[in-house]
Amino acid sequence: MAYWTMADLWEAIAAAQPEAPVFEDGAASLSWRDFDQQADGLAEGLVAAGLGVQDGVGFYRLAGRERLVGAFATFKAGLRPVAVAGRETPDTHAWAFQEAQVAAVVFDTRFTAEVEALRQALPGVRLWIACVRLGPPTPDWAVDYDDLGMGLVVQAPFCAPWDRSMDDALQVCSRREDGTLRLQTVTQETLQSECETLARRILRARPVETVSAALRRALRLQDGCGPLCLSNRVPCGYEAIRTWLAALSLGGSVVMADAELYATAEARSPASAAAEGAILTRRRDLSGAGVAWRPDV
Numbered sequence: 056m057a058y059w060t061m062a063d064l065w066e067a068i069a070a071a072q073p074e075a076p077v078f079e080d081g082a083a084s085l086s087w088r089d090f091d092q093q094a095d096g097l098a099e100g101l102v103a104a105g106l107g108v109q110d111g112v113g114f115y116r117l118a119g120r121e122r123l124v125g126a127f128a129t130f131k132a133g134l135r136p137v138a139v140a141g142r143e144t145p146d147t148h149a150w151a152f153q154e155a156q157v158a159a160v161v162f163d164t165r166f167t168a169e170v171e172a173l174r175q176a177l178p179g180v181r182l183w184i185a186c187v188r189l190g191p192p193t194p195d196w197a198v199d200y201d202d203l204g205m206g207l208v209v210q211a212p213f214c215a216p217w218d219r220s221m222d223d224a225l226q227v228c229s230r231r232e233d234g235t236l237r238l239q240t241v242t243q244e245t246l247q248s249e250c251e252t253l254a255r256r257i258l259r260a261r262p263v264e265t266v267s268a269a270l271r272r273a274l275r276l277q278d279g280c281g282p283l284c285l286s287n288r289v290p291c292g293y294e295a296i297r298t299w300l301a302a303l304s305l306g307g308s309v310v311m312a313d314a315e316l317y318a319t320a321e322a323r324s325p326a327s328a329a330a331e332g333a334i335l336t337r338r339r340d341l342s343g344a345g346v347a348w349r350p351d352v
Contacts, residue, residue, distance in 0.1 A: 059266045060219045060243045061250075061300060062130035066091060066212045067270045068306050077303065078120050080311040085120055094127035095213040096204025101159065102132050104182050104203070108217040109224065111157035113137045113180075115148055115173070116166045119311050121186050121200070123299075125161055130223070130243075132215045137238075138296060139228040145169045147236065149176040151228035154238045158182065161200065164190030221247070227293045239293055250301040273306030284309045 073088035101112065112129050114122055114136065122138075129136040137155040139148050152160065152173075159182035162170045167190065174183070174196070185193040186200040193199040221244040228238055251269075255262060263269045284302035299309055 058221055058244070059247060059269070060130060060221065060223065061246065061304065062127065062212075062219060063266050064269055064304055065127060065130075067266055068273055068303075071270060071274055072306060075306070076308045078123055078309050078311075080119060083120075085123075090124065090127065091212065093124045094131055095211050097124060097128035097200075098132040098134075098204075098213040098215070099210065100203030101128065101134060101182075102215050104159070104198070106132070106134060106158050106182070108133050108215070109135045110159070111135045111137050111152075111155045111226070113139070113148070113152040113155065113157040113160040115139075115160055115162035115170060116141045117161060117163055117186060118188065119309065121161070121163075121188075123303075123309065126225075126300075130219070131213050133217055133219050133223055135224050135226060137226045137228070140292070143228070145173055147228065149173055150236060151226075151238055152177055152180070155226050159184060161186060162197075163188065164193065167191060167194055219243075225296075227296060229292050241293065246297070246300065249297055250304050253297065253301040254305050269304070270306075273304070 069087040069091035075087050076084045077087045077090045078085040112134050114125055126136050137151060137157055139151045157180060160180055161184040164185050164187050183197040184200050184203060185197040187193055223243045225241045225246060226238055228236060231237055251262060263272055284299050284307060
């Protein structure tokens with residue numbers, strides 16, 4: 056059985072291929088180096104603000120880039136990310152964040168009015184972090200996302216005093232078949248094991264049991280470019296989140312793909328392109344841009 060956290064492997068990948076892209080959305084490209092450095096700053100900022108081991112951090116309607124950096128930061132710091140589908144209502148977010156007893160919430164300022172109401176329902180939240188991209192300025196009751204780690208002497212890679220554990224958790228709010236809400240808890244051990252299974256399914260390769268072996272496998276893929284995970288939305292359910300994480304664990308990148316960006320698969324000539332879904336199979340993609348990994352239908 057292999058034992059490494061997502062943060063352990065992603066830090067190794069970032070050090071080995073710092074210039075390779077990890078996220079693209081048409082407006083900008085985020086490199087593995089910047090991904091790692093931004094997550095270090097946010098992780099240290101969260102801990103400096105008073106968050107402790109396995110405190111919950113909720114994400115409210117964040118774009119894909121900030122969602123990825125936020126997840127990486129919480130993994131680094133031994134915190135507990137709590138994900139809710141962006142299409143869910145404020146009441147659903149309030150239910151999930153209350154059930155998870157989150158200590159901090161990161162939100163997009165385009166939805167500040169909704170978050171104002173959310174604050175009334177969540178008096179236990181100690182830290183509100185505003186991400187300003189296309190929205191209005193940071194409200195006076197929140198901390199700016201970009202400023203949280205500024206002025207700190209960032210330890211690189213960042214690791215909290217309590218270190219990381221395979222028992223560290225990720226929580227995802229989803230709906231059962233009858234429409235009722237549930238909060239699914241997945242440990243780093245389970246997440247790593249399932250991502251490894253998904254990676255082996257993509258590569259048809261033998262399992263690896265160390266971070267260094269996983270890194271060597273990732274760097275063998277297309278000179279370190281790894282697979283593309285093509286997506287048209289931020290992942291909602293656990294299966295979609297796991298697919299994103301598995302692609303990154305192979306040294307790949309996430310592309311928020313519209314019709315134009317889908318051609319990136321041809322330009323990058325990836326070893327594979329992972330689409331949202333838990334079961335992947337080799338199949339010609341719809342754009343004729345080469346071979347992609349598509350969900351079974």
